[in-house]
Amino acid sequence: MAVSEGLAIGALARRTGLAVSAIRYYEAQGLITPWRNAGGQRRYQRADIRRLSFVMIAQQFGLTLPEIREVLSDLPGNRTPTPQDWKAISIGLRAHLDQRIDTLLRLRDNLDGCIGCGCLSLPKCALYNPDDRAKSHGSGPRYLMGDAPET
C-alpha cells in the first residue's frame, strides 16, 4: 500500500493489456527491468506502463524485439524518462516508419508497371528487388528472380 512499492506484474498487465507471460518474456528479452520485492516478486515503476506501450506501438510498426530494445536503449537509465525523452525516440520510430512506407510505395509503383505489362517474373520486372528488408522476419526466399524473356 505504500506509495513506492511499485506495480505487481498482474497490475501492469491490466494497465497495458499485455499478458503476464508476455511481460515476463519481454524481460527475458531485455526490454524491461523490474526489481524484486522481499518475497521475490517483480515490481514495476509506473513509467513502465509507458515503456510497454511504446513496445506495442513499435511492434505495430514492424520492429523486432531486438530492434525495439535497441531503440529503448537511448532512454536515460538513471531517471524516469521525460516526455522529451519519449519524443526523441519517437522521432527515430518515425524515420523507421517512413522507410517502410517508402518501400511499400516503391513496390506499389513497380506492381503498377507489372500490371500494365502483365509480366510478373521477367528479369527486367521492377519487382526484382533483392534489397528489400521490409519482410517481417527470418523467413521467406532470398531474392526475386524470374523467367527468361520468352515463354
Next chain:
Amino acid sequence: MAVSEGLAIGALARRTGLAVSAIRYYEAQGLITPWRNAGGQRRYQRADIRRLSFVMIAQQFGLTLPEIREVLSDLPGNRTPTPQDWKAISIGLRAHLDQRIDTLLRLRDNLDGCIGCGCLSLPKCALYNPDDRAKSHGSGPRYLMGDAPET
C-alpha cells in the same frame, strides 16, 4: 530432352532463386502442383516459374501462404494462365498493398501527433487502435492501452 518433359525441381529452383526444399514446402501448402515422371520425380511446367515468382512477390507484400493460395485459386486450372489472368490477380494484390499503405500512413499521422504531445500511452493517444490487422502474423499483443492521464 523432349519438349514436354517439364522442369525438374532443381531447374525450377535455379530459375526462381528458391531453395528446392522451399518448393517442396509450397507444394505441401497447396501453392503449386507438379506431376510426377515415371520414376516418381516432380516435373514442372514453365508457367510454374511465373507462379512461384508471384508467390515471392505476394510474400513481400505481407500475404501469408494460405492467403496466396487463395489468390492463386482465381487462376484458371485448366490452361496455362495468360498475361490477362496474371493482370487480374495482380490487381487484387494491388488492393491489398494499398490497404497496408493506408494503415501505415494512418499510424504515421498518429505518431506525428504523439511526437507533438510527447505522450505515447495516454488513453487519448491516437495510437490506441485495436482494429489494426496489419501485423505480420499471429503474434503480438491484443490491444494498445495506457497510463492514466497523470504520472
Next chain:
DNA sequence: CCTTGACCTAAAGTTAGGTTTAGAAATTAC
C-alpha cells in the same frame, strides 16, 4: 555397368514471439 549427382520421403530442427503447464511459494481476503 557403374558411379555420381539429383531427387525422394519422413521427421526433426530453427527462429520469432509468445502461451501453457506444473508444482511451489508469496500475498491478499475474509
Next chain:
DNA sequence: GTAATTTCTAAACCTAACTTTAGGTCAAGG
C-alpha cells in the same frame, strides 16, 4: 488463521515458413 489469488521458475508447446538430416532411389555420363 486459513482459503483463494497471484506470482514464481523451468520447461514444453504453439504457428509460420522453412531448412536439415537420414536413409534410400533415379538418372545421366563415361
